[in-house]
Amino acid sequence: MEDQMILLKELQGLDQKLNSIGQDQRKLETERQGIDTEVVRIRDMVASLESSITELEGQRSQLRLGLDQEQANVEKSEGRLPEIKTQKEYLAVLKEIDTAKKLNKDLTDQVEAKNTEIAALTEEKVEKEQSLTEMEAQIATRCGEIEQALKAFDKSSNSLVKKRDSLLNPLPKAMQRNYRLLMERRAGVAIVEARNGACLGCNMHLPPQLFNSLFLTQEIKTCPHCSRMLFVVQAD
Numbered sequence: 524m525e526d527q528m529i530l531l532k533e534l535q536g537l538d539q540k541l542n543s544i545g546q547d548q549r550k551l552e553t554e555r556q557g558i559d560t561e562v563v564r565i566r567d568m569v570a571s572l573e574s575s576i577t578e579l580e581g582q583r584s585q586l587r588l589g590l591d592q593e594q595a596n597v598e599k600s601e602g603r604l605p606e607i608k609t610q611k612e613y614l615a616v617l618k619e620i621d622t623a624k625k626l627n628k629d630l631t632d633q634v635e636a637k638n639t640e641i642a643a644l645t646e647e648k649v650e651k652e653q654s655l656t657e658m659e660a661q662i663a664t665r666c667g668e669i670e671q672a673l674k675a676f677d678k679s680s681n682s683l684v685k686k687r688d689s690l691l692n693p694l695p696k697a698m699q700r701n702y703r704l705l706m707e708r709r710a711g712v713a714i715v716e717a718r719n720g721a722c723l724g725c726n727m728h729l730p731p732q733l734f735n736s737l738f739l740t741q742e743i744k745t746c747p748h749c750s751r752m753l754f755v756v757q758a759d
């Protein structure tokens with residue numbers, strides 16, 4: 524039975540190592556996910572800036588077409604002026620020219636506004652693209668490191684699992700089950716020392732008779748409070 528306790532302790536040591544590797548793996552995986560999410564976010568921003576710019580350029584083209592049209596109207600009306608015979612007609616054409624010029628001015632202002640907007644968005648897009656390029660270089664390095672670390676973790680996990688199973692499998696089935704349950708429900712600590720009359724797993728006092736019996740019997744006893752399997756360190 525004492526041999527079993529030695530085995531259980533070794534088993535627990537392996538499982539605790541495995542748990543800590545698992546935690547490290549999850550941390551790295553979370554980091555990698557975070558990096559991926561950030562890259563996607565910036566790429567989406569660049570794409571959305573791009574589509575806004577395209578839309579604005581389309582609107583600007585429409586405005587420029589209108590402007591060309593109005594410019595042509597002004598020239599046409601101005602060309603008619605020398606041939607006009609009556610004062611009334613002359614004034615009417617002048618008014619036409621004036622209206623067209625006002626429209627021209629308005630369209631020119633709108634084109635200018637689009638230019639400003641496009642320039643601002645283009646600048647923002649260039650900035651984002653730049654930070655994306657910088658990020659991608661850093662990310663490539665970091666993701667490579669993460670990949671390597673995860674592979675190393677996998678390798679040591681696999682060999683620890685093999686070793687753990689080789690220790691666990693020879694134990695009686697009921698003990699295996701009990702051990703697994705305790706590991707699961709007692710935060711990865713199934714085997715715990717009893718010292719000075721208390722269980723060091725839950726820090727509760729043990730009945731004196733039980734505590735004393737730990738020194739005498741080879742049988743594996745459990746804590747009545749937390750159910751963990753108890754061992755004592757015998758004084759030399």
Ligand SMILES: [Zn+2]
Binds near residue numbers: 726
């Ligand atoms: Zn306990």
